[in-house]
Amino acid sequence: MGLLVDGKWHDKWYDTESSGGRFIRQSSQFRNWVTPDGSAGPSGEGGFKAEPNRYHLYVSLACPWANRTLIMRKLKGLEEMISISVVNPLMAENGWTFEPDEGVIPDPIAQADYLYEVYTHVDPTYSGRVTVPVLYDLKQDKIVNNESSDIMRMLNSAFDDIGAKEGDYYPEELRQEIDEINDKVYNTVNNGVYKAGFATKQEVYQEEVTKLFETLDELEERLQDRRFLLGEQLTEADLRLFTTLIRFDSVYYGHFKCNIRRITDYKHLWRYTRELYNWPGVSDTINFKHIKEHYYRSHNTINPTGIVPVGPKLDFRLD
Numbered sequence: 001m002g003l004l005v006d007g008k009w010h011d012k013w014y015d016t017e018s019s020g021g022r023f024i025r026q027s028s029q030f031r032n033w034v035t036p037d038g039s040a041g042p043s044g045e046g047g048f049k050a051e052p053n054r055y056h057l058y059v060s061l062a063c064p065w066a067n068r069t070l071i072m073r074k075l076k077g078l079e080e081m082i083s084i085s086v087v088n089p090l091m092a093e094n095g096w097t098f099e100p101d102e103g104v105i106p107d108p109i110a111q112a113d114y115l116y117e118v119y120t121h122v123d124p125t126y127s128g129r130v131t132v133p134v135l136y137d138l139k140q141d142k143i144v145n146n147e148s149s150d151i152m153r154m155l156n157s158a159f160d161d162i163g164a165k166e167g168d169y170y171p172e173e174l175r176q177e178i179d180e181i182n183d184k185v186y187n188t189v190n191n192g193v194y195k196a197g198f199a200t201k202q203e204v205y206q207e208e209v210t211k212l213f214e215t216l217d218e219l220e221e222r223l224q225d226r227r228f229l230l231g232e233q234l235t236e237a238d239l240r241l242f243t244t245l246i247r248f249d250s251v252y253y254g255h256f257k258c259n260i261r262r263i264t265d266y267k268h269l270w271r272y273t274r275e276l277y278n279w280p281g282v283s284d285t286i287n288f289k290h291i292k293e294h295y296y297r298s299h300n301t302i303n304p305t306g307i308v309p310v311g312p313k314l315d316f317r318l319d
């Protein structure tokens with residue numbers, strides 16, 4: 001675990017000392033957009049036209065943020081058009097690596113051993129954390145974007161004229177409601193589990209875990225009479241919530257101490273999780289071995305022995 005400072009790798013755990021025991025996530029730095037005609041998107045610069053075989057996606061199968069982009073790539077049928085690399089689940093002193101192992105797909109660009117080399121390849125003086133997902137432009141040798149919520153949106157629509165599958169997961173008329181849900185789910189659930197899990201002060205942990213379960217209780221109520229968060233239609237808000245829910249009982253409940261209730265204890269949230277897991281293509285993007293190995297083995301301040309628990313046994317079948 002570490003970060004780049006002026007292009008040099010430093011092995012360093014998150015600093016919670018200076019923030020009163022709180023984990024504060026850094027903002028992503030590459031924020032350009034792939035668009036149908038190469039014009040600039042909502043942020044960053046232009047020059048990234050949607051073309052087949054031009055873009056490459058770096059992911060970890062463990063990571064909930066990367067998982068969102070993989071699901072969108074799958075739902076939009078972009079597997080042939082956008083290639084991927086998969087990092088090793090263990091994130092240790094060199095951060096994410098391409099150390100060969102089951103499910104790892106090496107880096108075709110710089111034949112990198114470490115993901116940070118991909119960052120320094122495009123910016124030799126990069127300073128910041130080296131995160132997945134990363135969307136890479138093979139034509140210009142540039143990182144387009146390393147923010148999962150942006151990448152999801154580009155995959156949702158930028159490739160529509162060149163053969164992406166039908167389906168709009170961020171429809172115009174639902175945007176306001178989707179944005180509101182995303183905001184709450186991001187702060188208290190997606191990032192909430194990390195804020196609870198990485199807290200180094202009791203009161204911070206308690207505060208975060210309380211907020212997390214308040215939102216889960218609200219979502220349970222919301223899903224009482226709705227199939228998905230916005231009703232009958234599957235949207236990006238569901239995909240964003242799902243990648244946290246699917247990891248919850250296996251990792252966040254134990255490893256991050258988010259253990260007031262399990263997802264399986266919630267009637268509607270559990271039905272919803274199973275329904276999304278069984279949505280065509282989604283389960284292909286889920287790898288519990290990578291998920292469990294990553295968290296339990298990489299965070300040695302939380303789990304010093306690195307022992308990976310055997311359970312829980314989950315049954316995702318729909319009744």
Ligand SMILES: N[C@@H](CCC(=O)N[C@@H](CS)C(=O)NCC(=O)O)C(=O)O
Nearest residue numbers: 063064065129130131132146147148
């Ligand atoms: N805001 C980013 C967050 C991505 C992120 O934090 N990914 C984690 C893996 S789950 C990572 O690569 N962490 C490495 C680090 O923080 O050094 C996004 O949504 O794309």
